[in-house]
Amino acid sequence: MSLEKKDEYDHKSWMKKKDLTPIESVFLTSLIWLDKRLRIVDYLELMETLYYRVNLQMPKSHTEQYNLDNKFWYWYPLYTLGFFSTLAYVVAAISGALLGFYYSPSAAAGGEAAGTVAYQSIAIIMQDLQFGFMLRSIHRWSAQVMVAAVFLHMLRVYFTGAYKEPRELNWLIGIVLISLTMVFGYTGYLLPWDQLAYWAGQIGVEMSLSIPLAGEWIAQLLFGGFSLGQATLQRMYIIHVFLLPFVVTTLIAIHIGIVWVQGIAEPH
Numbered sequence: 001m002s003l004e005k006k007d008e009y010d011h012k013s014w015m016k017k018k019d020l021t022p023i024e025s026v027f028l029t030s031l032i033w034l035d036k037r038l039r040i041v042d043y044l045e046l047m048e049t050l051y052y053r054v055n056l057q058m059p060k061s062h063t064e065q066y067n068l069d070n071k072f073w074y075w076y077p078l079y080t081l082g083f084f085s086t087l088a089y090v091v092a093a094i095s096g097a098l099l100g101f102y103y104s105p106s107a108a109a110g111g112e113a114a115g116t117v118a119y120q121s122i123a124i125i126m127q128d129l130q131f132g133f134m135l136r137s138i139h140r141w142s143a144q145v146m147v148a149a150v151f152l153h154m155l156r157v158y159f160t161g162a163y164k165e166p167r168e169l170n171w172l173i174g175i176v177l178i179s180l181t182m183v184f185g186y187t188g189y190l191l192p193w194d195q196l197a198y199w200a201g202q203i204g205v206e207m208s209l210s211i212p213l214a215g216e217w218i219a220q221l222l223f224g225g226f227s228l229g230q231a232t233l234q235r236m237y238i239i240h241v242f243l244l245p246f247v248v249t250t251l252i253a254i255h256i257g258i259v260w261v262q263g264i265a266e267p268h
């Protein structure tokens with residue numbers, strides 16, 4: 001029930017009678033203030049119910065079910081690879097957001113200095129910005145570590161048989177995640193718009209064009225045409241900094257949520 005009804009008569013004198021500490025009365029007054037406007041007590045109760053429901057985990061592993069002493073496998077180092085993938089992702093996301101303050105996704109010529117505006121903004125990050133070279137290196141390294149960790153995590157899951165029933169869905173989400181991790185890498189690689197980026201983009205266009213029937217349409221959609229330009233860079237940028245972060249963060253949350261509900265698979 002909402003606090004609104006309870007306190008319609010007199011929450012102030014009730015609070016006085018209770019002899020509350022100052023912290024308790026500030027907390028209750030704020031709660032009542034918020035509840036009158038946003039009905040938050042209802043939502044808090046809903047979250048509490050949800051919390052207890054979610055805690056009803058699936059049948060536990062053999063070790064947990066029979067409360068066996070041998071939980072040594074919990075500490076196998078290769079079981080930390082999923083966590084390392086998550087950690088690398090978080091570091092890449094934070095350093096990427098900071099790089100976004102300085103990077104401009106423009107393929108226009110950058111005035112007197114060589115290269116485009118995008119290329120020059122990277123040069124500024126590397127040469128002029130305090131610790132800019134470090135920020136960019138942290139972003140690149142965390143991205144590489146993530147690709148390696150995700151791949152090794154997948155091997156760990158495969159070789160311990162952890163993809164089997166009831167974890168098939170998480171394996172499939174994993175396949176989507178490793179694919180999107182690579183798309184993250186590819187779109188990011190194009191952003192400096194240097195020679196490496198440009199020719200990697202060209203390969204991407206040609207690979208898309210080689211797809212039967214839908215090839216031209218896909219090249220148009222992903223690269224903004226058959227030759228590279230502003231449309232290409234802008235698309236890579238939006239995929240890299242807007243679309244993928246939303247989708248990948250959501251999928252990682254679901255992936256880890258499922259691990260939480262199902263428990264870690266015991267090695268066979």
Ligand code: HEM
Pocket residue numbers: 078079080081082083085086089150153154157162163167170171172173174175177178181252255256259263264265266
């Ligand atoms: C962004 C990429 C990924 C992240 C952040 C991630 C994260 C995690 C984490 C933290 C766990 C808990 C257990 C552990 O750390 O080993 C886990 C388990 C699992 N992951 Fe991933 N993962 C990713 C990609 C993948 C891929 C590519 C696959 C397979 C195609 C996969 C399939 C699974 C499965 C089946 C489990 C359950 C394993 C078990 O119960 O022992 N994941 N993942």
